[in-house]
Amino acid sequence: MLVKEKVNQAKGILKEFGVDCWLTFVRESGITPDPSLAFLAASDVTWHSAFIITASGETRAIVGQYDKQTIADLGAYDEVVAYVQSIKEPFLSYLKQLNPGKIAVNFSKGSEIADGLTHGMYLILRDLLAEIGMQDQLISSEKIVSALRQRKTAAELERMKGAIRFTEKVFDEVAGFIKPGRSEKEIAAFMINLMKQAGLVSAWDVNMCPAVFTGPDTAGAHYGPTDRKVEMGHVLNMDFGVKYQDYCSDMQRTFYILQDGETEAPPEVKKGFETILNSIESARKALKPGVQGHEVDAVARNIIVNAGYEEFPHGLGHQVGRFAHDGTALLGPRWEKYANKPFEKIEEGMVFTIEPRLTVPGRGVVTIEEMVVVTKSGAEYLSHPQTELILI
Template sequence: MVISMSHEIQKAKAEQACEILKEIEIDAWLVWVRETSQMADPVLELVLGGDLVWQSALIFTRKGKKLGIIGNLDTNGVKAKGIYDEIIPYTKGIKEELVKQLSRLDPQKIAINFSTNDVAADGLSVGMHMLLKDYLQDTPYSNRLVSAENLVQKLRGRKTPEEVSRIRKAVEITEDIFEQATGFVKADMTELEIYEFFHKSMVERGVTSAWNEDHNPAVDAGPNKQFGHAGPTENKTKKGHLLHFDFGVRYNDYCSDIQRMFFFGEKKDIPSEVQDAFETVRDGIQTAAKFVKPGAVGYEVDAVARDFVKDAGYEEYQHALGHQLGRLAHDGGSLLGPKWERYGDSPMGIVEVGNVFTLEFYVTTKSYGQVSLEEDILITRAGCEFLSNPQRELICIN
């Protein structure tokens, strides 16, 4: 049996990489890797879709050239993907061929994958960087190496139509599972029971977890469970209490990330303290969605929601308003966040058409714990489009 795998997304992203190089006036991009099953550069899933064993150089140029210098036993597998114009195999060592090809192309700027701000653009290991400098020490190219951060952020962030289609489907499946959950959850269930229901639902739909399974979904019952990246417990749901979810699936390599709030009781039983908190979060997300558009700066979008929360009398949330979504739930690139040290320069990034972001934050009530929502949006030329159906009111479980 012959297994046929499509690499249409990788082909499109490789072409896109060359276009971005031209846009940002960098001559070449060198993806320099080895033994990627042990330590994979995050960009490989976009421009290769597989592993490489020996030292390998994937080179993209602003003139549209895509070539790979690959260990001999990897060659046929890479050729079969149809992504690269030229594959050059080597047997004993890559240095001579690498220098030869760089001399032929003679790039004045060579982008390589290091970044202090974005882990998705920081795939070059220290050892491989040292090795590259050693191979190039007697050439002019050693002094032409620059960070590929800007390139990688644009490449990951500007989703192709097929990438958007897959994210839409992931969101659709996530919302379907949430809808099914409204008929399953009830008071006096443990978080673990509810967690198992979500995992069974994912298996039934042929999808996997968008992040580590031990805390996907996050299931937070009642006023004393702190929200965050922690798993479910024996803590039980109770009448008059809130139930919070943070849940996402991976469909065909692309992710969703959505938060929802349930209340155990009838609508008329919702305490005003809870209702006010819910409306603040709901309306704050909508306010940010109306503001965000191509050309906006990440920290400016965050400030719209953050000021909305503070003006409503709540303490500001202790995280960024939104991260990018794609092959990973946290997909790197520009961040809709405050100018805090921990975020580096990511909040200074510019929002672009084709970016997919989350919009999420929480507020804390005095007696009922935290209230948090999260929606997924696509940046369009006109502003943004909600990929998820925004939660407009608390989901009441009678």
């Protein structure tokens, strides 16, 4: 049912942007998947396949014979056409009938989620279109794909909430497992076991999900757990997410390991934690439709820097959806590597992480990663925000 919902949503997006036709052109999608295909089909396809949605509301899928019934069962397309020997005749015949001025296809220099058309398939497509004089009518589908992924429906949000609730449950349970002498690998294994018992999978590479970092001088991010042991007086943080009914969570929590005689964290750790809380909440309040991502990033980043810490070497937050890193718009600084992502306008329905970080010398990295959804007038937490250090 979700495919049908997203296909219908795509019709309105095409009309909004004034694009006649959106074409997703794939083959052997299990080998070379197009990120957009999950919204158009609930399974992989084998042979050359074309999924066509128009601004006028017409939809058609042209697939190999053995893929027809699977696609037809979705109930998302006006017509599903099957072929045996070649896609050429049914594909070109339909395009001639449509006679679109522009055909949006999935290539993009600035957004990986809209760049699913392989170079080989692009060449095949141009050769086919040359036979009917449409080879120069191709444009990037980036705006269409971005809008479709970013504007979460109620059904999508419910799935994401399911992923978040389970992630929070694991954080609660692992707090009772952490103790001095446990290794990062042992802590990660405990969390992975809970995930597997629930029949879920990690939101990203399981070798780095969860990522567990204890004490100073750790990799800090995007690195797998090690044999490093938990020590008293150190900060421990972890990054974890699961995939629930195809949708992801991505969250981080910070713990402090009490030393003998301590009943609370030392002042420098508490200061770092309070700075992170202030940074996150200030960013959430600044996040609303119409602003640009770099503006929100600057709010959080300035709080960290003005408190005397080095600025964090990454964007404040990314979108989450079917992937842990999803969508185009980014809450990030105006750095070259982010291209146009920080300049994209924020829209209602986008789901973002907010994840500033700072280092407390001799203690470790303090960071929290919350998930929020953009509403008509602001942003609301989807996760239950961490408001206190978790003391071990």
